[in-house]
Amino acid sequence: MNIVRIAVKEIKSDFRDARTLFFMLLFPIVLMFILGTALSHAFQWTVSIGEVRVFYKDQTAGQLSASIHALAQEAKKAHINFQKVPDDMNGKQAVQDGKADGYVEIGLHGVELYTNEHNKVKGAIVQGVMGAFVGQYQLAMAVSQGQPGSFQPNRNPHEEYIQERSLRSKRKPGAMDYYAVAMTTMIALYSALPGSSLLRGERTRKTADRLLAAPVRKSEIFIGKLAGNIVANFLCVAVVILFSKLVFHAYWGRHFSLVYLLLLTEVVLAISFGLGMSYLARTEGAARTIAMVIIQLASFFGGAYFPIDETKWFAHLSPLSWMNETIFKMVYANDVSSVVPTMFLNVGLAALFLLIAVASVARREGL
Amino acid sequence: MLEIKQVTKKFGDFIAVDHMSLSVAEGEIFGFLGANGAGKSTTINMIAGLLRPNAGEITILGKDITRHRQFAKRQIGIVPQEIAIYENLTAYENVEFFAGLYGLRGAELRQRVEEALEFVGLSDKRKRYPKHFSGGMKRRLNIACAIAHRPKLIIMDEPTVGIDPQSRNDILAAVKKLNDMGCTMIYTSHYMEEVEEICTRIAIIDHGKIIAEGTKEQLEAMITDTKDIWIEIRGMDQLNKQHLQDIPGVKAVQCEENIIKISSDINVNHLNQIVQCLINDGVEIRSLEDQSPNLETVFLTLTGRNLRDS
Ligand SMILES: Nc1ncnc2c1ncn2[C@@H]1O[C@H](COP(=O)(O)OP(=O)(O)OP(=O)(O)O)[C@@H](O)[C@H]1O
Numbered sequence: 281m282n283i284v285r286i287a288v289k290e291i292k293s294d295f296r297d298a299r300t301l302f303f304m305l306l307f308p309i310v311l312m313f314i315l316g317t318a319l320s321h322a323f324q325w326t327v328s329i330g331e332v333r334v335f336y337k338d339q340t341a342g343q344l345s346a347s348i349h350a351l352a353q354e355a356k357k358a359h360i361n362f363q364k365v366p367d368d369m370n371g372k373q374a375v376q377d378g379k380a381d382g383y384v385e386i387g388l389h390g391v392e393l394y395t396n397e398h399n400k401v402k403g404a405i406v407q408g409v410m411g412a413f414v415g416q417y418q419l420a421m422a423v424s425q426g427q428p429g430s431f432q433p434n435r436n437p438h439e440e441y442i443q444e445r446s447l448r449s450k451r452k453p454g455a456m457d458y459y460a461v462a463m464t465t466m467i468a469l470y471s472a473l474p475g476s477s478l479l480r481g482e483r484t485r486k487t488a489d490r491l492l493a494a495p496v497r498k499s500e501i502f503i504g505k506l507a508g509n510i511v512a513n514f515l516c517v518a519v520v521i522l523f524s525k526l527v528f529h530a531y532w533g534r535h536f537s538l539v540y541l542l543l544l545t546e547v548v549l550a551i552s553f554g555l556g557m558s559y560l561a562r563t564e565g566a567a568r569t570i571a572m573v574i575i576q577l578a579s580f581f582g583g584a585y586f587p588i589d590e591t592k593w594f595a596h597l598s599p600l601s602w603m604n605e606t607i608f609k610m611v612y613a614n615d616v617s618s619v620v621p622t623m624f625l626n627v628g629l630a631a632l633f634l635l636i637a638v639a640s641v642a643r644r645e646g647l
Numbered sequence: 648m649l650e651i652k653q654v655t656k657k658f659g660d661f662i663a664v665d666h667m668s669l670s671v672a673e674g675e676i677f678g679f680l681g682a683n684g685a686g687k688s689t690t691i692n693m694i695a696g697l698l699r700p701n702a703g704e705i706t707i708l709g710k711d712i713t714r715h716r717q718f719a720k721r722q723i724g725i726v727p728q729e730i731a732i733y734e735n736l737t738a739y740e741n742v743e744f745f746a747g748l749y750g751l752r753g754a755e756l757r758q759r760v761e762e763a764l765e766f767v768g769l770s771d772k773r774k775r776y777p778k779h780f781s782g783g784m785k786r787r788l789n790i791a792c793a794i795a796h797r798p799k800l801i802i803m804d805e806p807t808v809g810i811d812p813q814s815r816n817d818i819l820a821a822v823k824k825l826n827d828m829g830c831t832m833i834y835t836s837h838y839m840e841e842v843e844e845i846c847t848r849i850a851i852i853d854h855g856k857i858i859a860e861g862t863k864e865q866l867e868a869m870i871t872d873t874k875d876i877w878i879e880i881r882g883m884d885q886l887n888k889q890h891l892q893d894i895p896g897v898k899a900v901q902c903e904e905n906i907i908k909i910s911s912d913i914n915v916n917h918l919n920q921i922v923q924c925l926i927n928d929g930v931e932i933r934s935l936e937d938q939s940p941n942l943e944t945v946f947l948t949l950t951g952r953n954l955r956d957s
């Protein structure tokens with residue numbers, strides 16, 4: 281009961297805080313609007329992701345060969361270029377070198393697909409296309425992420441050809457669609473700021489003494505405040521998503537509840553990170569500054585302001601990279617395979633930061 | 648009501664409270680008097696369960712506070728030295744939130760909150776945010792947050808710091824009224840007059856120790872051999888304090904702006920010598936007052952320091 285009381289108080293005061301409202305609601309919406317509209321022409325989305333190049337070798341003839349040809353024709357409309365390459369060319373190497381986003385080998389034994397693991401979005405699209413194609417023909421497919429041999433039997437032979445995999449989808453991610461996702465994942469990360477003063481703020485405000493003088497356990501204060509903040513920040517994120525969807529008509533795909541769940545774990549991660557920082561840094565100001573700098577770097581390298589080349593190593597250090605990638609895969613390739621791993625990653629890191637905070641709180645006399 | 652036995656609190660090597668013992672009976676207004684850093688707040692925070700003593704025992708209503716933590720906390724209402732309220736909650740919500748933590752619910756909660764606000768005279772401001780409050784109003788809200796759950800023991804840590812005389816009188820009146828309603832009070836202050844006015848018993852604390860304890864009369868009786876002489880002068884920079892101190896019977900000399908305060912032996916008449924000394928130094932005497940002992944002199948005599956050095 282005390283936990284609920286503390287959480288409710290937390291939510292109430294968060295939503296009355298001009299800074300929260302500005303950072304968590306106004307800021308992302310305005311940025312979304314500016315970037316989404318101003319960059320809608322300059323935005324090179326269709327080039328950077330929409331145009332997918334697939335090399336293929338066809339050693340068969342007849343039915344399968346004809347189908348592949350038909351697929352290639354069909355796919356062109358969706359900016360996926362199937363290009364037949366000479367037999368002596370090393371397709372796998374081409375994929376590794378980034379010359380192609382996928383390499384398909386059609387042999388008598390079946391279809392083998394190679395994608396570059398550093399190019400997950402395009403890889404996922406190629407995988408989706410080939411999966412659907414193979415599904416249509418009820419063939420087995422060996423999907424390989426750069427290393428051939430792993431074998432994945434087709435699970436749903438009645439899957440609709442290509443269309444199901446969003447290839448024919450009229451939807452192409454425009455600037456607004458991109459920034460709707462990018463800004464939302466970015467402000468979820470901003471939850472680190474209130475997180476950094478979650479308990480420390482009570483200390484500087486001296487209200488910690490009042491809380492501790494009341495017949496309330498430290499754990500209740502801790503959990504109540506944490507829960508309240510998670511709810512408050514998540515509500516902001518939810519509002520931003522809805523706003524982008526209803527007002528800006530950004531596309532969020534069909535797995536709406538998964539998107540929410542994923543962002544919830546990101547909010548948990550961000551708040552825990554801020555909280556952990558507040559115990560590692562010496563002062564409240566220092567904790568806030570560190571959190572702010574890390575948020576900015578993560579935003580920049582995570583593609584919050586413009587898409588980042590996925591092949592660069594630093595692009596994968598930002599939580600926003602893995603968040604955005606997971607969401608884009610889910611929204612545009614209908615691929616939910618990385619949702620659970622991403623959630624685990626977020627929650628796991630959050631647990632680490634919370635552990636730091638809990639250990640510090642348990643050790644000290646106050647909060 | 649409250650019993651403190653041989654309590655010690657260290658911060659690292661620094662001993663903030665040193666083997667302190669005292670007891671407060673039900674119905675008392677007990678005053679803690681001490682200069683900055685004497686250990687008043689530290690003692691209070693241990694009573695309220697915010698700090699753990701390194702040694703010693705504290706009991707409330709006969710129960711050890713470390714073993715009966717929740718019980719002890721329910722008996723106490725603490726008004727912290729620094730204002731501890733939420734700026735983003737209204738006056739009403741602040742009191743409601745803290746009272747709620749003591750298990751009050753529904754209609755009872757609402758009624759107690761109203762009572763507490765009424766008591767500190769903030770009823771008409773209940774929907775306002777404290778950021779628009781004056782210092783005095785914040786102090787009063789700080790008190791309201793501590794009393795809504797009707798504690799048996801109310802501890803106020805310098806509740807009148809930095810406020811106007813009117814609010815201060817209101818707060819002193821409130822302390823007395825709470826006491827009349829049956830609350831035992833612990834009151835700390837820098838202001839001698841306040842403690843003199845309202846406290847039934849007083850402990851003088853210095854360097855973490857109680858150096859004297861008793862009623863105002865008892866304390867004054869301890870030093871009946873001392874009186875104060877106040878002299879208003881012009882030309883303080885010409886004064887040599889040592890000359891005054893060398894006069895037989897002079898115990899301590901304090902200089903503040905244009906006032907010299909001399910604590911001296913009540914049995915020695917050396918007024919002529921003092922005046923002569925000042926004239927020799929070339930300072931101009933504007934007025935002179937001979938005061939009989941009060942708590943201020945008690946404090947000065949016992950600690951060798953002025954209560955408000957800082
Ligand atoms: N958390 C702490 N860590 C280290 N030293 C402390 C801590 N709290 C208090 N002290 C020291 O203990 C001594 C007693 O402090 P305390 O706050 O109890 O004094 P006080 O009598 O309330 O003074 P004041 O009138 O200024 O409020 C001071 O010297 C203070 O510097």
Ligand SMILES: [Mg+2]
Nearest residue numbers: 687688728804
């Ligand atoms: Mg103090």
